[in-house]
Amino acid sequence: MPSQSESTLKGDIAGGLTAAFLALPVSIVIGSFTLETLGREGFTLGIVSGIWGLALGALILAALGTRSTGVNVPRSVAGFFVAALLSQVVMGFNAMTSVDPSARLAAVFLFLALTGLIQTLIGLTHLGGMVKYCPQPVLSGFLNALGILLFVSQIGPMLGIEDTHSIQHVFENLEEGLAPLNLVVVAATGAVIAWPPRFLHRIPSMILGVVAGTAVYHLLDAFGLEKYLGSTIGSMPPISPPFDIGLNFYSFIQAYGARLPDMIAAAFGLAIVGSLDHLLSSKAFEGQTGVRLDTNRELAKLGATNTLLACVGCIPVGINLTNSQANHNAGGRSRWSLVVIGLTSIVVILLFGWVIAWLPRVVVAVLLMTLALRLIQFKILLTIYNWLRGKAKVSRSHAIDLAILIIVAGAAIAVGVANGVAIGIVIAVCFFIATTSRSVVRRAYRTDAIHSRRSRPADEMEQLDKHGHKVVVLVLEGIVFFGTADHLLDRIDQLLREDVTHIILDMKRVTYIDSTGARIFEQIAKLVRDSKRLLLVSHMSKNHEMWGFMEDTGVVKAVGTSRFFADTDHALEKAEDDLLLEAMGEKTIVRETPLSRITPMELLSAEELAVLAPQLEKRIFNSGEHIFREGEPGEELFIISEGSASVYRSMEDNIGSHRLVTFGQGTVFGEMALLDSQPRSASVRADGRLACYVMSRHQLDTLVAEHHAIAAKLLISLSRELGRRLRSANQTINSLQT
Numbered sequence: 001m002p003s004q005s006e007s008t009l010k011g012d013i014a015g016g017l018t019a020a021f022l023a024l025p026v027s028i029v030i031g032s033f034t035l036e037t038l039g040r041e042g043f044t045l046g047i048v049s050g051i052w053g054l055a056l057g058a059l060i061l062a063a064l065g066t067r068s069t070g071v072n073v074p075r076s077v078a079g080f081f082v083a084a085l086l087s088q089v090v091m092g093f094n095a096m097t098s099v100d101p102s103a104r105l106a107a108v109f110l111f112l113a114l115t116g117l118i119q120t121l122i123g124l125t126h127l128g129g130m131v132k133y134c135p136q137p138v139l140s141g142f143l144n145a146l147g148i149l150l151f152v153s154q155i156g157p158m159l160g161i162e163d164t165h166s167i168q169h170v171f172e173n174l175e176e177g178l179a180p181l182n183l184v185v186v187a188a189t190g191a192v193i194a195w196p197p198r199f200l201h202r203i204p205s206m207i208l209g210v211v212a213g214t215a216v217y218h219l220l221d222a223f224g225l226e227k228y229l230g231s232t233i234g235s236m237p238p239i240s241p242p243f244d245i246g247l248n249f250y251s252f253i254q255a256y257g258a259r260l261p262d263m264i265a266a267a268f269g270l271a272i273v274g275s276l277d278h279l280l281s282s283k284a285f286e287g288q289t290g291v292r293l294d295t296n297r298e299l300a301k302l303g304a305t306n307t308l309l310a311c312v313g314c315i316p317v318g319i320n321l322t323n324s325q326a327n328h329n330a331g332g333r334s335r336w337s338l339v340v341i342g343l344t345s346i347v348v349i350l351l352f353g354w355v356i357a358w359l360p361r362v363v364v365a366v367l368l369m370t371l372a373l374r375l376i377q378f379k380i381l382l383t384i385y386n387w388l389r390g391k392a393k394v395s396r397s398h399a400i401d402l403a404i405l406i407i408v409a410g411a412a413i414a415v416g417v418a419n420g421v422a423i424g425i426v427i428a429v430c431f432f433i434a435t436t437s438r439s440v441v442r443r444a445y446r447t448d449a450i451h452s453r454r455s456r457p458a459d460e461m462e463q464l465d466k467h468g469h470k471v472v473v474l475v476l477e478g479i480v481f482f483g484t485a486d487h488l489l490d491r492i493d494q495l496l497r498e499d500v501t502h503i504i505l506d507m508k509r510v511t512y513i514d515s516t517g518a519r520i521f522e523q524i525a526k527l528v529r530d531s532k533r534l535l536l537v538s539h540m541s542k543n544h545e546m547w548g549f550m551e552d553t554g555v556v557k558a559v560g561t562s563r564f565f566a567d568t569d570h571a572l573e574k575a576e577d578d579l580l581l582e583a584m585g586e587k588t589i590v591r592e593t594p595l596s597r598i599t600p601m602e603l604l605s606a607e608e609l610a611v612l613a614p615q616l617e618k619r620i621f622n623s624g625e626h627i628f629r630e631g632e633p634g635e636e637l638f639i640i641s642e643g644s645a646s647v648y649r650s651m652e653d654n655i656g657s658h659r660l661v662t663f664g665q666g667t668v669f670g671e672m673a674l675l676d677s678q679p680r681s682a683s684v685r686a687d688g689r690l691a692c693y694v695m696s697r698h699q700l701d702t703l704v705a706e707h708h709a710i711a712a713k714l715l716i717s718l719s720r721e722l723g724r725r726l727r728s729a730n731q732t733i734n735s736l737q738t
Helices: 007-036 040-063 077-086 099-126 136-152 154-157 167-170 182-194 207-221 243-288 295-311 321-329 336-358 363-373 378-388 396-414 415-438 458-470 484-497 515-528 549-554 557-559 568-588 604-613 669-676 698-704 710-738
Strands: 071-073 319-320 441-446 472-479 504-511 534-538 616-622 625-627 637-641 647-650 657-663 681-685 690-697
Touching: 007 040, 007 071, 007 077, 007 336, 007 363, 040 071, 040 295, 040 336, 071 321, 071 625, 077 099, 077 136, 077 363, 099 154, 099 243, 099 295, 136 154, 136 243, 136 363, 136 378, 136 396, 136 415, 154 167, 154 182, 207 363, 243 319, 243 321, 243 415, 295 504, 295 604, 319 321, 378 396, 396 415, 441 458, 441 484, 458 472, 458 568, 458 710, 472 484, 472 515, 472 568, 484 515, 504 515, 504 568, 515 534, 515 549, 515 557, 534 568, 534 669, 549 557, 568 616, 568 681, 604 710, 616 669, 637 669, 647 698, 690 698, 698 710
Parallel strands: 472 504, 504 534
Antiparallel strands: 071 319, 441 472, 616 690, 625 681, 637 690, 647 657, 647 681
16 A cells, blocks of 8 residues: 555545445444344444454455545445345245345355345446446435335334334334333434534534434433333444355355356346445545546445455445535545544454343344435425425426336335336336437537637638538537447438538537447448548547447547547538638648738728838747746737647646637737737737737827828727627527527
8 A cells, every 4th residue: 555644644534434434334334234134133233344344345355456435334225235135036035034144144155245236246347337328216215125125114113113124013012012212312312413513523423313312211211211221232242243254155056056146137237326325426426526537446346345345244335425424524635534433343343242232122223224314305205295286386207207216116115125126127228228329429510600719800800700600510419329329320421412521520518329330430430531521520539438439449540540630610610621621722832911901900001001010020039939928017919821720728637728719811810908918818929930010009199190191091090800709709609509
């Protein structure tokens, strides 16, 4: 592991300790629920497996070289999946009672190992991006269903009725099993979680709730009211989980191999949901830290970690946004903070594991209910309620989303989580097919309305307005595979029958290209070439992540390396140059533009130009040389007689710069600073050899004082040029809005 500076190490220690004490209560609660279906022993084993999952998960991820400082804890989604599938999928609850307990335990952790393995494969095959295509209503349906089921499952333990597996069983045993003083503990725990004391604001509310609820419980017990209270965990849990559980996987498969297909199907569903949950949380954490990560690689590391955890009897983990924020805010900046989390958790379980036996079951139930309420999206449920009653009007697309959510949630609640997963996956696949079957062309426009950022003389701009319709830009979006690429081929074939000379494919929003899509790109290149037209491709250069694939499949060779551009603006500039060469011939190839052809001088007569010329200073700039920089004082106007210069603006993050516009031969720049005497708003540098005529503010004042008519004509010409640029900008904006 990398060496750390003293200050960074202190931050990692502080962040790790803070995150560990935040994550421990969550790990205890989720762990207890995950294996609760196995009975009281499963309840206590789940607590220990949850803590060791937190500890070993952090250490394994650090050893695997994760770049993320996100804190991974047992997740409520995975916990409920395991609890539900333990009874519904692994072998059926009724059958489980006659099965050897060690086999049942092996089934649980084999299922978790399969889930981690599938999650690893999703990351290694770079399918993490594909998981993102799971529609939001499907995920919302899962989360709401799991939240409701989790909340309902804890009603029994909350009321003191143990060993309950359905709400019906709770009501059947309500009279004889009710522990009425549990409600007092519930009120105390819930109140502190919801409204923690202000002077203890630095301590997590869940920890305060556990302390308050446990204190109230044992206070009532001290007054001899134990018969009105539910039970505590009650026995000293094992110090460690079954580290050798992985050795039983093979014997379980031999004995119960018929169950394996169901387990794999369920593991696939949990891996999909878990991966999506991890990707969404990771992206949110990236937005807060500003550290960009390879999400597929990090997902593969998490999957490998969860596989190893399952093989040693630990609960799988996933990133927790709250704990991750706490780690970062306290100073955690490297994976050493994860090492601190792991070691702290191990120390806690070894030295203070006995304290767990004192925890009341009702307090654990309240914590689980709190987590369940956080999963339930009450605003969406209220919208559905009002929509079904006809009191809320929703759009057609919103109605479809709500219907999908109801179907997925209803299936998970009514016929089991496994069936809900299957239905959700079917809906997601249908949604993916429908989405990717749409046209890959997001929008199309022609360059008579939208020009490149290169500023040109008025006569050239007139030619572009006249002939710009011959250049078509197709903005592509999404996945390019056989279906969408074939539609693109048809679209281009239709364009080639029109008066089109250049077709630009904007690839900025393309997320994936498969081999069939690449072959159709080759067909498109051949079709355009045979039609004596020109195909240009933008946002696809040698540093692009898909460039290697485009080379290997022959697309680069078919199109031509010189016809790929880093952005659409440079591709547009190339197309415009070709149009002007065709329309104006050698007029566009001028070694040096005389003053009479430069835009601000167009109103001046030969005699007036003779008077003005001595007022101008000619300067020569080499390629890459700055004419002026952003923020410098500006009192000079530059008139380009040869070459071109580009305007750049510094990026907000102070990394690199962005090209705003390029001024070509026969144009002017710097006029704003000349007129208002404000600092330069951007930097300008020469694209190649550049020759300019320069007029200073002092020279302009002299011209105004001595030659009123010439100065007036010059200012009128500058005003016309500014007006033309403004009209062009408005035209571009209007075109983009339509």
